[in-house]
Amino acid sequence: MVGYVEFDYSGESAIVTGSTKGIGRGIAEALAEAGANVLVNSRTEGDVTDVAADLNERSDGEVIGVAADMAVPEDIEKLVETAIDTFGEIDLLVNNAAVWPREESLVGASIEDWEFAMDVNVRAQYYASKLAAEHMIEEGIEGSIVNHTSQTGDRRTGDRGFYGVSKTSINGLTWRMAHELAEHGIRMNAVSTDVTETYQLRHEAEMMAEDDPDRKAEDVLDEWGRTRPIGRLGRPEDLANAVMYLASDGASYVVGAVLRVSGGGNLE
Structure with a gap:
């Protein structure tokens, strides 16, 4: 059974964006259980308050x-400043927050759709990294710094238009910014996901199941899992373990890597 690998992050401080559910919640939980100071984030005040209280225990x-x-x-800016004011320093930034645009056509989409997708999925990762790096230097x-990307960013065709473009951009950001930051002893890497058990994935499965009265969301999820070479869906713990490794001393010579945590889905 998948679980969190034991790491010791006592005395270290981390920001995890988009961390009140799904993969981000799993990463924040793993860091908290490893003894780190953690800033959790979402757009909703009630969600961050509840999750912070739960993890504090x-x-x-x-x-x-x-x-x-x-x-x-x-x-x-407020996010980074609050972490510094509260913890005294930032040792780790995990850029996890993202949106999943649902445009049906890149040609038919609006420029506002483009700007929203790129602002959240690309600009935010860059700007948070810039601010955290300035503080670290x-x-x-x-x-x-660990970025969250996707195997969709490796694809040259298929759907997921704006999402795919944004994740291809994150791959490039990781490679290029990592080179500059390494000169200051700061390591930037990325984890690349495939289908992972999250609220968003379950929502997609439920929408697919609505079109067929003989199928349930669980059936769709099981089918997706079986199509992975390893035979199952990813879990938040899988990604959390990868982030914990990349941020650890055990990965001290790992720079600019895109670690594909996909059960082999990236090979298809």
Whole structure:
């Protein structure tokens, strides 16, 4: 059974964007249970308050929640400033927040659709990384930044238009920014996902099941899992373990890598 691999992050401080559910929640939970100070984030005040309170009960560190819209640069600034003011420093930034645009056609989509997708999925990761890196450089912190990308970003065709373009952009950001940051002892890497058991994936399965009265969402999820070479869907713990590794001393020579945590889905 998949579970969290044991790491010790006592005394370290992390920001995890988009972390009140799904993969982000799993990453924040793993860090909290490893003793880190963690800032959890979403756009909703109630969600961050509830998740921070829950994780605080299981952590030797401090967990706080900050409501911030990653499409708004001023909110990103508030996020980073709050982490620094509360914890004293940032050792790890996990850029997890993202949106899944549902445009049916790149030609038919509006420029507003494009801007929203790129603002949340690309600009926010860059700007949060820039702010965190400036802090790390100024304080002499040899920290780590982990971006969340997707196997969709590797594809040259298929649907997921704006989402795919945004994740291809994150691959490029990871490679190029990692080169610059490494000169300051800061390591930037990325985890690339395929289908993972989350609220969003279940919602998609439910929509597909609505078209066939003989199928349930669980049937759709099982089918998707069986099509992966390893025979199952990904789980938030899979991604959390990958992030914990990339941010650890065990990965001290890993720079600019896109670690594909996909059960072999990226091979198709």
